[in-house]
Amino acid sequence: MKVMQLLPELNSGGVERGTLEIAQALCQAGHQSVVVSNGGRLVAQLTAEGSQHIELPIHKKALSSLWQIKPLRQCILAEQPDIIHVRSRVPAWLTHFALKGLTAAQRPHLVSTVHGFYSINRYSAIMTRAEKVIAVSDSVVDYIQHNYPNCPTEDIVRIYRGIDPSAFPFAYRPTEAWLQQVYQAFPALQNKFLICLPGRITRLKGHETLIQLVQNLAQHYPQLHAVIVGGAVAKKQAYLDELKQRVAQQGLHDKITFVGHRSDIREWLALSDVVLSLSTQAETFGRTALEALSVGTPVIGWQRGGVAEILSQCYPAGLVAIDDLAALQTCLEQHIEQPAVMHPVDQFSLASMCHETLSLYQALVKP
Template sequence: MKVMQLLPELNSGGVERGTLEIARALVAAGHESLVVSNGGRMVSQLEAEGSTHLTLAVHKKALSSLWQIRPLRKLILQHQPDIVHVRSRVPAWLTHFALKGIAKDKRPHLISTVHGFYSINRYSQIMTQAEKVIAVSDSVVQYITDHYKNCPPEDIVRIYRGIDPAAFPHGYQPSAQWFNQTLKDFPELENKQLICLPGRITRLKGHETLIDLIEKLQTQYPNLHAIVVGGADPKKEAYLKEMHSTIQSKGLSERITFVGHRSDIREWLAFSDLVLSLSSQAETFGRTALEALSVGTPVIGWNRGGVAEILSNVYPQGLVPVDDETALLEALKLHLDLPQQVEPITMFSLKDMCDQTLALYEQVNQ
């Protein structure tokens, strides 16, 4: 088979990672893998792993993107993929128009993946107009079924995102060198009970809830320390400043450390005693929660979205009723008083995700 995946850019993020993972699986299975995007820092890895990258400006939410319809049609006619797999709305619209100009018997099969809880409008509906629509969790299946009546339920296929257990092995411990460097950079973390809130700095991720928790627990647990792992976009600098002043006014500066954007997330998740997932909006999947559980660190999170699906399958004692701050506090105390064991995870593997996606490609290509 020849499969062409389309996405806006190849810089970083879950959609990008998923594209690379499927590309790698296609090559390993002897198929041909093409990826169309505006480029980015992950292109060199994609090409090193055996795929062909075709650069096209399919990333802008602007009318000028319509100029890319003809070049995209040309690429499709030139490469003649069996399957075109769209992973984002602008590329999906451009593909929609590009395919219209190709004779029906010459058109490739069309598959889409719904990665997010998109706004409910005509613009987003394009993601549900394909032969098969992959949803990354049951929450996303429900969302499509509730809001996009144009999409027949039998066309929706739930394929969970997956992680490579070898990349996040159970019981993983960072190297002595990593520990030494980290304690040199952040001496306040030594010999502490560490609660980690991973994720970029935005109002949605639950930082205020974390600050409240530390304030309530500080007397009872003098050794407790919170780490926030994630960077702030230049647009979020004001929010970061606001948080720092809240922390200062509550006298918690010695108890909460912001470590910024990190590429060593596995080490931080393994280093922590407990990881929190407190987003005020449902996550479509919740990869970081899964990565933490995979290395054996307990996760406590709100019972919604993809995180709830992961926890209910793998670590149900980490589930807390949505926005119930009393229950959250109690769950935290329980974990701090009595450290919990996380069993090795067998679900949500990268291999399952790749196998199921390739099987779907083969099914539509028959």
């Protein structure tokens, strides 16, 4: 079986990671894997793991991208994949027009993955016009059914994203060298009850709620300290400055630490006593919450989106009614006063995600 996955670029992010994971699973199972994108720093890993990469500029939301229809059609004809799997809207539209020029015999099966709660319009509808539409959570299934009723229910396949438990092993502890380095860089973190808010700096991640939470609890729990793990891109720098200013104004500079963008997220999740998920909008899956639970750190989060699905199955004690700050505060107080007993997570595995995806491909290819 030959599978061609299309996405804008291969730099970083959940879509990119999922593409590499499926590509590796295909190669390990003896299939052929081709990925088409504008390239990026993950290409080296992709090819090292056995896939072929074809570079095409299919990443721009611009009319100039229409020039890529013919090269993409030629690429499809040359490679003759059994399956094309589109993972983003621009590549999906380009594939739609590229396939129009092919005969029925030349046309591969078409699969899409809806990774996000896209804006509801004709442009986004292309993601629901494949033979099989993968939804990464039940929340995404509901989103498709509610907003795109023309997508037949039987064509929607819920396949949860997954993580590799060996990459986030239960009861994982950072090395002494790592701890020493961190405590040297951030001495305020030592001997504290650490609550962690991971994720990029953006108004959607709930940083204001975290600041309010720390302000409410600081006096009663002097050992409480919040860590914000995530950086700000250039256009979000003003918001980061605003947050830091607010922390200073509230006199919380010794209670909240910004550690910036980090590549050692596993260590930070394991070091923390509680991880928070406070996004102001529903997340389609909530991978970081799952990674925290996998290493044995309790997660407290709003009861919405993919995070709620993960918590309801793996750690219901962490579910809090949406935007109920008092309930959030009570839940955190309980965790400070009585540390949670955690158990290994055996749901949402990478192996299951890969198996279900490859099984879907094979079901389509079977005559």
